[in-house]
Amino acid sequence: MDRTTVEDAVFPDCPIRNILSRLCDKWSLLVIFTLDRAGRKAVRFKELQREIPDISQKMLTVTLRTLETDGYVTRTVYPEVPPRVEYALTQRTYSLLPHINALIGWAAENKDAIMEDRKKACPEEISGM
Amino acid sequence: MDRTTVEDAVFPDCPIRNILSRLCDKWSLLVIFTLDRAGRKAVRFKELQREIPDISQKMLTVTLRTLETDGYVTRTVYPEVPPRVEYALTQRTYSLLPHINALIGWAAENKDAIMEDRKKACPEEISGM
DNA sequence: ATCATTAGTTACATAAAGTATCTTGGTTTC
DNA sequence: GAAACCAAGATACTTTATGTAACTAATGAT
Numbered sequence: 158m159d160r161t162t163v164e165d166a167v168f169p170d171c172p173i174r175n176i177l178s179r180l181c182d183k184w185s186l187l188v189i190f191t192l193d194r195a196g197r198k199a200v201r202f203k204e205l206q207r208e209i210p211d212i213s214q215k216m217l218t219v220t221l222r223t224l225e226t227d228g229y230v231t232r233t234v235y236p237e238v239p240p241r242v243e244y245a246l247t248q249r250t251y252s253l254l255p256h257i258n259a260l261i262g263w264a265a266e267n268k269d270a271i272m273e274d275r276k277k278a279c280p281e282e283i284s285g286m
Numbered sequence: 287m288d289r290t291t292v293e294d295a296v297f298p299d300c301p302i303r304n305i306l307s308r309l310c311d312k313w314s315l316l317v318i319f320t321l322d323r324a325g326r327k328a329v330r331f332k333e334l335q336r337e338i339p340d341i342s343q344k345m346l347t348v349t350l351r352t353l354e355t356d357g358y359v360t361r362t363v364y365p366e367v368p369p370r371v372e373y374a375l376t377q378r379t380y381s382l383l384p385h386i387n388a389l390i391g392w393a394a395e396n397k398d399a400i401m402e403d404r405k406k407a408c409p410e411e412i413s414g415m
Numbered sequence: 416a417t418c419a420t421t422a423g424t425t426a427c428a429t430a431a432a433g434t435a436t437c438t439t440g441g442t443t444t445c
Numbered sequence: 446g447a448a449a450c451c452a453a454g455a456t457a458c459t460t461t462a463t464g465t466a467a468c469t470a471a472t473g474a475t
Contacts, residue, residue: 181310228403239421274357
């Protein structure tokens with residue numbers, strides 16, 4: 158019964174939990190991944206929307222603002238008309254990306270087996286939702 | 287870098303997106319982490335609840351069932367009274383855990399800097415929510 | 416003069432998660 | 446021998462998160 162070293166890691170106010178819960182929300186990882194795909198150059202709001210066709214405008218805004226608050230992305234406004242706002246990843250996020258990509262790689266390797274398990278779990282249902 | 291191979295990874299019906307969105311929901315990673323902390327032995331429902339004090343009974347049930355469907359945990363019911371149901375991680379999840387732990391490690395390393403950024407972003411507000 | 420443009424904001428509607436109460440059937444307590 | 450208790454849920458109801466649709470601003474093109 159000696160797990161005293163990480164005993165508090167699971168507590169509701171744990172900062173690690175807090176950081177990961179904001180990162181592992183519905184859209185953050187995907188937005189980071191998409192910004193990374195652009196190859197270290199800034200990306201406009203509209204372009205992000207195009208690359209993530211199923212995100213709502215509202216949630217893209219909210220997600221980007223949260224990512225900015227936590228220092229994952231920078232937001233640069235150019236005083237033009239029509240407006241131009243560019244988003245880019247920070248150095249912090251580049252240090253995180255290998256871990257995200259590791260997750261993606263793992264998912265790619267395991268997707269067939271996982272989908273198989275889903276079918277076994279509910280043979281009639283359409284798996285996935 | 288040649289990213290054409292993952293060009294479609296961002297599409298709504300991408301299986302990788304699907305897998306990661308189910309894994310990176312509000313509770314799944316934390317439940318997996320908590321089961322892992324138990325050290326490769328099965329854990330009862332009630333014990334999980336104790337270790338994650340802020341998860342609701344309903345969401346613990348739902349999360350565990352989804353994890354079971356995708357083959358991350360096994361569920362063993364012992365026909366006793368009061369009921370005993372034990373959950374354990376599968377081999378699949380053990381292959382995933384290093385990546386989860388890498389994320390946790392990254393969060394631990396970066397938490398101070400991130401919290402600093404949050405304070406800068408909204409100096410008056412209580413950061414975190 | 417009207418329309419199209421981008422990056423939003425806002426009001427309203429739906430989906431996801433949280434809360435509280437109920438169930439089950441043996442075992443202990445009174 | 447009836448009442449209360451236990452673990453693992455299920456269910457109805459409430460709150461929060463997310464989605465949808467309409468609106469705004471300033472300018473250039475038609």
